[in-house]
Amino acid sequence: MLDLILRQARLPDRQGPLDIGIEADRVAAIAPQISAEARTEMDVAGRLVSPPFTDPHFHMDATLSLGTPRLNVSGTLLEGIALWGELKPLLTPEAVMERALRYCDLAVSQGLLSIRSHVDVCDDNLTAVEALVEVRKIVAPYIDLQLVAFPQDGLYRSATAEANLLRALDMGVDVVGGIPHFERTMEDGARSVVRLCEIAAERGLMVDLHCDESDDPMSRHVETLAAETTRLGLGGRVTASHVTAMHSYDNYYASKLIPLIAESGMNIIPNPLINITLQGRSDTYPRRRGLTRVPELRAAGVNVSFGQDCTMDPWYSLGSGDMLDVAHMGIHAVPMTSREAMDWAFTSVTVNGARTMGLPDPTIREGGPANMVVLQAHDPIEAVRLRATRLAVIKHGKIISRTEPRIVRLTLPDRPETLDPADYAPTAQDQ
Ligand code: FE2
Numbered sequence: 001m002l003d004l005i006l007r008q009a010r011l012p013d014r015q016g017p018l019d020i021g022i023e024a025d026r027v028a029a030i031a032p033q034i035s036a037e038a039r040t041e042m043d044v045a046g047r048l049v050s051p052p053f054t055d056p057h058f059h060m061d062a063t064l065s066l067g068t069p070r071l072n073v074s075g076t077l078l079e080g081i082a083l084w085g086e087l088k089p090l091l092t093p094e095a096v097m098e099r100a101l102r103y104c105d106l107a108v109s110q111g112l113l114s115i116r117s118h119v120d121v122c123d124d125n126l127t128a129v130e131a132l133v134e135v136r137k138i139v140a141p142y143i144d145l146q147l148v149a150f151p152q153d154g155l156y157r158s159a160t161a162e163a164n165l166l167r168a169l170d171m172g173v174d175v176v177g178g179i180p181h182f183e184r185t186m187e188d189g190a191r192s193v194v195r196l197c198e199i200a201a202e203r204g205l206m207v208d209l210h211c212d213e214s215d216d217p218m219s220r221h222v223e224t225l226a227a228e229t230t231r232l233g234l235g236g237r238v239t240a241s242h243v244t245a246m247h248s249y250d251n252y253y254a255s256k257l258i259p260l261i262a263e264s265g266m267n268i269i270p271n272p273l274i275n276i277t278l279q280g281r282s283d284t285y286p287r288r289r290g291l292t293r294v295p296e297l298r299a300a301g302v303n304v305s306f307g308q309d310c311t312m313d314p315w316y317s318l319g320s321g322d323m324l325d326v327a328h329m330g331i332h333a334v335p336m337t338s339r340e341a342m343d344w345a346f347t348s349v350t351v352n353g354a355r356t357m358g359l360p361d362p363t364i365r366e367g368g369p370a371n372m373v374v375l376q377a378h379d380p381i382e383a384v385r386l387r388a389t390r391l392a393v394i395k396h397g398k399i400i401s402r403t404e405p406r407i408v409r410l411t412l413p414d415r416p417e418t419l420d421p422a423d424y425a426p427t428a429q430d431q
Contacts, residue, residue, distance in 0.1 A: 002028060002038040003397055004370075009049035011364055012346065012380050017046050022370040025396035030366050040399075042392065047422070048375045048383055050346070051362035052113035052393070053323035054353030057208075057241050057269045057307025059315075060117035060135070060145075061128035062087075064099040066312040077213065077278045080315035081152065081182075087314065088123050096131035103311065104139045106321040109401050111373035111390040113143055116208065116307075116357050118150035118177055121164040129168045142395045146357055148208050150177035155192040157183050162195075169203060176200040178209040180221035181245070190224045197228040197238070206237045206358060208269075213242035215279055215290055217249055223257055226264040235265035239356055241307065243268055243292040244275050254293060262300040267356040270294060271309035272330040274316055294334045298344070305352035306330045306345070323349040324387040331384065339381065346380030370397035376405050376422045386421050 003024060008017040011030075021029035021036060029036075062084060069086055072079050107115060119132050129149070136145040149168040151161035155178055169176070178196040180189030193209065200207045207229075212219040222240045229238040240261075246254060261268070270292045279290020297304050306326045311319030319325075327345040331337060336345070354362045364372055377388035393401040408419040
């Protein structure tokens with residue numbers, strides 16, 4: 001007797017409808033037809049069952065704070081940082097926890113079960129660190145929450161940032177963060193990259209820097225980060241987030257840089273929802289998109305995973321914890337519209353994100369953990385196209401969230417009475 005069977009599921013990486021049998025918190029069997037019985041059965045009816053979504057780049061200390069104490073008028077990154085600076089002295093641990101936990105509820109409903117969140121350490125009280133360490137404990141049964149010690153005001157530009165960053169790591173923050181392009185000079189930026197990588201190497205930690213989130217073609221800190229990653233042998237423990245300046249680099253320089261990134265083994269996180277709105281703000285026309293070079297990085301074998309970055313905070317008024325929304329924007333903003341690339345965009349927000357975070361491969365397989373999402377779509381591209389409803393979210397073999405399918409009721413003469421958006425077109429597998 002199994003605990004749960006999902007009947008007639010489609011998996012992103014396997015052909016044909018399959019039954020998935022779950023015992024306790026493991027996948028016990030995957031087969032065309034499982035004859036055993038289960039305490040609970042769910043007829044998935046040919047819909048997609050995927051690994052849970054992963055967001056490798058988020059700011060949980062700022063989420064859901066939109067409008068406090070005021071809105072970002074210019075819409076720029078720099079006004080966002082200034083606005084966050086106004087909000088920081090007003091933070092209380094209770095308020096940060098309340099917003100973060102509310103966001104985690106939303107994340108679960110979206111099948112988003114792994115999140116790496118930066119947490120600002122440029123506050124001598126470390127209020128947000130204290131709050132998010134507590135939140136990490138509370139949500140641990142259902143969300144893998146990783147915290148990055150992020151010196152938002154600059155490791156060297158803020159007098160107490162380095163001491164605070166070390167204190168935050170002592171408090172159990174998981175990853176070393178930084179923001180080299182925001183330091184006072186290029187030299188300070190490069191120096192911060194070296195120092196932060198050495199701290200990570202000494203402590204056996206991962207590194208994730210906001211790196212070259214700028215339209216300045218001379219912002220080249222990712223070069224130093226790749227070199228330090230290679231020098232210290234940190235490999236896949238290192239991530240460069242945003243890297244938007246790469247959009248504006250000279251092609252010749254990019255052709256030298258990308259192999260160095262690949263050689264280092266580091267990961268890259270583009271954040272398409274945010275950078276399509278923040279970048280190019282000082283341009284007239286033509287206006288740069290400002291996304292990093294995803295197809296070229298992929299072609300070089302670099303692990304690329306899209307991140308969300310923000311939901312309703314000083315930098316971004318929209319967002320809904322939906323990584324399909326992030327993949328959808330990535331496909332448009334890069335742009336990358338072949339079926340192979342759109343399919344990859346789905347992998348980017350599931351499997352690749354887990355790899356960036358140093359988590360085990362979440363691909364659904366026999367003997368693997370029973371963590372998965374049932375989507376109202378037949379394949380990954382349709383899931384992205386529809387930002388498909390998460391019919392069920394399963395963690396450790398238990399259904400932790402359910403959403404009713406989206407069925408439209410029509411009252412048109414001589415037309416069907418209902419419309420399921422996921423039955424609207426032939427799927428890729430039927431073509
Ligand atoms: Fe960020």
